[in-house]
Amino acid sequence: MVDERTFTRGLAAFFAGVRDVPVGIGDDAAVLDFDGARVTVTCDPVVAGVHFEPTADPVAIGRKAILRNVSDLAAMGAEPAYALVSVLLPRDAAHVRDGVFEGLRSAAVECGVQVVGGDIGTTPGPLTITCTLIGRSTERVLRRDGGEVGDRIHVTGPLGGALLGRHLEPRPRVAEGLWLVERSEVRAAIDVSDGLTLDLATLLIASGLPGAELDEIAIPVHDDAVRAASSDGSTALEHALADGEDYELLFLVRGDSLPADGPLAPCARRPIGRTIDREGIWLRAVDGSARRLEVGGYQHGI
Amino acid sequence: MVDERTFTRGLAAFFAGVRDVPVGIGDDAAVLDFDGARVTVTCDPVVAGVHFEPTADPVAIGRKAILRNVSDLAAMGAEPAYALVSVLLPRDAAHVRDGVFEGLRSAAVECGVQVVGGDIGTTPGPLTITCTLIGRSTERVLRRDGGEVGDRIHVTGPLGGALLGRHLEPRPRVAEGLWLVERSEVRAAIDVSDGLTLDLATLLIASGLPGAELDEIAIPVHDDAVRAASSDGSTALEHALADGEDYELLFLVRGDSLPADGPLAPCARRPIGRTIDREGIWLRAVDGSARRLEVGGYQHGI
Numbered sequence: 001m002v003d004e005r006t007f008t009r010g011l012a013a014f015f016a017g018v019r020d021v022p023v024g025i026g027d028d029a030a031v032l033d034f035d036g037a038r039v040t041v042t043c044d045p046v047v048a049g050v051h052f053e054p055t056a057d058p059v060a061i062g063r064k065a066i067l068r069n070v071s072d073l074a075a076m077g078a079e080p081a082y083a084l085v086s087v088l089l090p091r092d093a094a095h096v097r098d099g100v101f102e103g104l105r106s107a108a109v110e111c112g113v114q115v116v117g118g119d120i121g122t123t124p125g126p127l128t129i130t131c132t133l134i135g136r137s138t139e140r141v142l143r144r145d146g147g148e149v150g151d152r153i154h155v156t157g158p159l160g161g162a163l164l165g166r167h168l169e170p171r172p173r174v175a176e177g178l179w180l181v182e183r184s185e186v187r188a189a190i191d192v193s194d195g196l197t198l199d200l201a202t203l204l205i206a207s208g209l210p211g212a213e214l215d216e217i218a219i220p221v222h223d224d225a226v227r228a229a230s231s232d233g234s235t236a237l238e239h240a241l242a243d244g245e246d247y248e249l250l251f252l253v254r255g256d257s258l259p260a261d262g263p264l265a266p267c268a269r270r271p272i273g274r275t276i277d278r279e280g281i282w283l284r285a286v287d288g289s290a291r292r293l294e295v296g297g298y299q300h301g302i
Numbered sequence: 303m304v305d306e307r308t309f310t311r312g313l314a315a316f317f318a319g320v321r322d323v324p325v326g327i328g329d330d331a332a333v334l335d336f337d338g339a340r341v342t343v344t345c346d347p348v349v350a351g352v353h354f355e356p357t358a359d360p361v362a363i364g365r366k367a368i369l370r371n372v373s374d375l376a377a378m379g380a381e382p383a384y385a386l387v388s389v390l391l392p393r394d395a396a397h398v399r400d401g402v403f404e405g406l407r408s409a410a411v412e413c414g415v416q417v418v419g420g421d422i423g424t425t426p427g428p429l430t431i432t433c434t435l436i437g438r439s440t441e442r443v444l445r446r447d448g449g450e451v452g453d454r455i456h457v458t459g460p461l462g463g464a465l466l467g468r469h470l471e472p473r474p475r476v477a478e479g480l481w482l483v484e485r486s487e488v489r490a491a492i493d494v495s496d497g498l499t500l501d502l503a504t505l506l507i508a509s510g511l512p513g514a515e516l517d518e519i520a521i522p523v524h525d526d527a528v529r530a531a532s533s534d535g536s537t538a539l540e541h542a543l544a545d546g547e548d549y550e551l552l553f554l555v556r557g558d559s560l561p562a563d564g565p566l567a568p569c570a571r572r573p574i575g576r577t578i579d580r581e582g583i584w585l586r587a588v589d590g591s592a593r594r595l596e597v598g599g600y601q602h603g604i
Contacts, residue, residue, distance in 0.1 A: 018410065
């Protein structure tokens with residue numbers, strides 16, 4: 001049996017053929033056309049014991065269930081509008097219900113999202129919440145597959161250490177996505193959910209590019225990455241490169257067309273490297289030397 | 303804590319306020335407006351041990367995950383178009399994956415549905431599949447809340463005994479829904495998922511009606527209801543009234559405006575009773591006597 005990532009990549013072919021869509025399987029969200037209106041949809045679950053500790057605050061769990069999906073819309077440059085929420089409560093944990101719903105509501109309100117339906121049921125398993133987010137977009141969206149060799153790589157904020165707690169409170173970069181989607185020099189984007197190196201690899205594969213070079217000194221390291229490093233054998237940089245659930249936007253820009261030193265608002269960003277015509281993801285140190293990064297479990301084609 | 307049904311009914315108020323929608327929480331599906339285009343969305347899970355036996359055929363499970371949601375679109379008179387699929391595999395059951403996906407695909411193809419995205423992950427709990435179905439509809443949809451006293455009650459097919467196996471292979475009444483939605487004399491509809499009496503009660507509550515009268519002799523009893531009755535203490539009629547997962551459409555029609563004896567195609571239907579200005583759901587026998595039916599766990603207001 002193939003691994004999950006390879007399998008997911010094969011799903012686009014597996015499910016091909018019934019109807020054409022502007023963007024289908026393989027991006028942060030799908031984009032549908034309804035008589036000229038573009039509808040952007042995405043659906044990811046959160047599961048106790050996988051995406052949060054079973055003892056986590058129910059309000060925070062409900063919030064995360066909405067926010068991680070809003071982040072997928074942000075990565076497309078779409079405006080969040082509606083949500084469906086499916087909540088499966090363990091039979092012995094009905095008491096978390098009100099907190100979960102309060103979290104779903106507060107995150108939805110903050111993001112301008114109307115919850116329009118869904119389902120509440122029970123499960124013999126762990127608390128599981130699956131939200132579908134539905135957004136509006138223009139004809140142009142931020143896809144993963146538009147990158148070219150020589151593009152600059154940018155990220156909207158510091159990375160690493162989210163598992164210390166920040167992962168429960170994603171701050172989806174909606175305004176940034178809406179700003180980026182209007183700039184034709186922005187060629188491709190993804191949100192950083194699996195970790196910088198892995199999500200960059202996904203972006204490169206989608207764009208058909210062989211590799212990228214990151215400037216070690218330019219990688220924005222989150223304070224949480226420093227804290228995480230102080231309690232394990234990894235460095236803060238390693239956390240910034242490999243940890244997931246940052247929910248910053250990682251995007252590719254044509255050459256130097258988006259000035260690195262321009263005004264940051266409304267889209268704070270750091271230029272961290274460039275796409276190259278050489279296989280692999282490389283980290284360049286200040287002394288000029290480069291070493292190839294391991295792309296965990298995902299080396300195929302990079 | 304309030305029971306789940308009461309809680310679900312309170313969700314419309316709980317989540318009210320961010321945006322207006324043509325149809326929100328409380329119907330078979332929500333209807334959204336995108337620049338004049340109507341987008342109909344619904345999302346229900348299937349969970350091992352709740353919606354199917356853990357030993358069930360993975361292909362059938364995948365099919366059910368699509369088809370029960372297609373049935374919700376059918377009940378709105380919408381045309382199924384797209385799906386998102388979220389599959390959570392137990393860690394010890396990765397071998398069911400290919401069957402589940404084959405089931406998702408075959409049901410989607412049969413219904414003209416394009417799978418455009420989703421997620422595959424693992425869970426410490428049971429196999430859980432949550433599909434979001436997205437359909438096209440016209441400005442008029444089949445809502446639950448349009449019924450009036452004196453309406454005829456119709457159902458599209460025989461009921462009862464679905465748990466003997468038929469529940470795994472819903473036959474969503476899409477063509478019937480599309481036919482019914484074009485007839486202004488059809489005032490309200492729902493799909494029979496929780497059982498005839500309970501779904502009728504839901505329809506009555508949504509429409510603000512006090513009650514209904516069913517003609518005992520007119521209730522279409524499925525052969526499976528007869529089989530189920532032969533192995534337990536209930537009658538076939540009781541199965542037809544109370545069993546769920548039939549996925550027929552139950553709908554209310556103005557007076558006698560839809561002839562009971564007209565040509566059945568394209569919408570087979572049986573007139574089974576009428577809405578009345580008296581509290582409760584009543585079953586009228588051929589001798590003219592009527593008895594009030596128990597509405598399991600859902601007596602409020604009926």
